[in-house]
Amino acid sequence: MRVRGQLLAILCAGLLAALPAGPAVEHVPVSGPAAARAPAAAPADLAVRFEALLGQHSVLAADLMRSRIRGDDDFVQAANAALTKNTDAMTALLRDLFGAATAKAFAPKWAEHIVALVAYASALAAQDDAARADAREELVEYEEELAEFFAGASKGRLPLAGARAAVVQHVGHLTDQADAYAKRDYATADQLYRAGYQHTYDLGLALSNALLPARDVATLRQPLWRLRSQLGKLLAEHAVLVEDVTRAAVTGSPDFDASAEMINGNTRDLTAAMDTLFGARAARQFQSVWGDHVEQLVAYASAAAARDAGRQQRVRTELDEIERRMAAFLAVATGRRMGPADLAAALHQHDEMLLRHADAYAARDFATAHNVAYDTYENMFELARRLADAFGATVAARLPRGGAQTGYGGLATAEHR
Numbered sequence: 001m002r003v004r005g006q007l008l009a010i011l012c013a014g015l016l017a018a019l020p021a022g023p024a025v026e027h028v029p030v031s032g033p034a035a036a037r038a039p040a041a042a043p044a045d046l047a048v049r050f051e052a053l054l055g056q057h058s059v060l061a062a063d064l065m066r067s068r069i070r071g072d073d074d075f076v077q078a079a080n081a082a083l084t085k086n087t088d089a090m091t092a093l094l095r096d097l098f099g100a101a102t103a104k105a106f107a108p109k110w111a112e113h114i115v116a117l118v119a120y121a122s123a124l125a126a127q128d129d130a131a132r133a134d135a136r137e138e139l140v141e142y143e144e145e146l147a148e149f150f151a152g153a154s155k156g157r158l159p160l161a162g163a164r165a166a167v168v169q170h171v172g173h174l175t176d177q178a179d180a181y182a183k184r185d186y187a188t189a190d191q192l193y194r195a196g197y198q199h200t201y202d203l204g205l206a207l208s209n210a211l212l213p214a215r216d217v218a219t220l221r222q223p224l225w226r227l228r229s230q231l232g233k234l235l236a237e238h239a240v241l242v243e244d245v246t247r248a249a250v251t252g253s254p255d256f257d258a259s260a261e262m263i264n265g266n267t268r269d270l271t272a273a274m275d276t277l278f279g280a281r282a283a284r285q286f287q288s289v290w291g292d293h294v295e296q297l298v299a300y301a302s303a304a305a306a307r308d309a310g311r312q313q314r315v316r317t318e319l320d321e322i323e324r325r326m327a328a329f330l331a332v333a334t335g336r337r338m339g340p341a342d343l344a345a346a347l348h349q350h351d352e353m354l355l356r357h358a359d360a361y362a363a364r365d366f367a368t369a370h371n372v373a374y375d376t377y378e379n380m381f382e383l384a385r386r387l388a389d390a391f392g393a394t395v396a397a398r399l400p401r402g403g404a405q406t407g408y409g410g411l412a413t414a415e416h417r
Helices: 006-017 043-070 073-098 100-126 129-153 160-182 186-211 214-220 223-251 256-278 280-305 309-333 340-362 366-391
Strands: none
Touching: 043 073, 043 100, 043 160, 043 186, 043 214, 043 223, 043 366, 073 100, 073 366, 100 129, 100 160, 129 160, 129 186, 160 186, 186 214, 186 223, 186 256, 214 223, 223 256, 223 280, 223 340, 223 366, 256 280, 280 309, 280 340, 309 340, 340 366
16 A cells, blocks of 8 residues: 655655756765755765765654644644755755666655655554554555665665665654654653664665775775764764754653753763763863753753743853853864864854754744754764864774674675675
8 A cells, every 4th residue: 555645746746856857966065964065075975964864864754753743733844844855955965976867766765755654643643543554554665665775776785685674673763753752651752763863874874885886985984084974973963952852941841851861862972972082081071061051052942932031141151151161172172273263163153053943943933943953953064074174083093993884774784896
């Protein structure tokens, strides 16, 4: 059985219309998943972008499913627009990497799997077990089609069984988190939310390892590229989770505690990365300042919800001081290859974007909130790249080997020829 209807037609038509008629390609930048175009991006740059887009897809799809379950129609509309933008960017990226024919084959399959995920969430909201079973049947079918697509695109390097296991796990994270969210088991839902992001982000690099020529995969395994990838993963997740806890703070929703634990988990992961790169003392210093930063962002969201302009200004003043403290720490960590003033400016830009998101969400301007969130996500990859390059190859080499190279995403059996 196939899920049909207006949403599927709109999604597929929009995606196919975005594809070029001929083989000419556009090249994408190294910084984020949807930044301004730049000439001749290297395959390694595109692989990091692929990671970013897949990770972003996971959180946007989960957010859309949750808003369906809540019956928040205004949020649904804005979330769907953000997810469509992400899908368009992913289709364009595949065109850049593998040509127009591959992208054209991918677009309708990906759009249909999103429609089935939305149908699954709608069935949960309606408590319609039959519709939920139909949507699950659709998803099983699309899992097989997507696995066949990725296995075929690899030209024999990626076994079908490995591709299917990875896609099944991705869909399972999304449907299971929706099940838990519908049952108000927010702790479980949020554990799966993070697991889904991490798995799907890593899946991007795993697929790149399977689909790209061996010489390009070798570049991805160089220390600086690995550090750019992993810093981008953690910093982008930080932005996503701050926005999630902001939404909970603004609405006073019952999932606030679970959302707060998610952002605390990300802070612990960032602290562990600093420990690996610079040692325990530096990690403790980072955790103290970064934790203060997160607390003030949440405080601002609460103040925005209460329309307390005085408290909002006090938070901004606190954030200015925290930005200076974090900039001083990072300036030392980079051996002053990035100065405190440049670092403080970059951190201030990051905070301003998150504050703008909180203001828009508190005003129920969900379209603006999602646009700001989308831009904030991609901005994190520019910051990650600048930091990784400033830390340098010697520091980057301290990052443990692993991730996609050792089988994240269920693709350890992929072979290069």
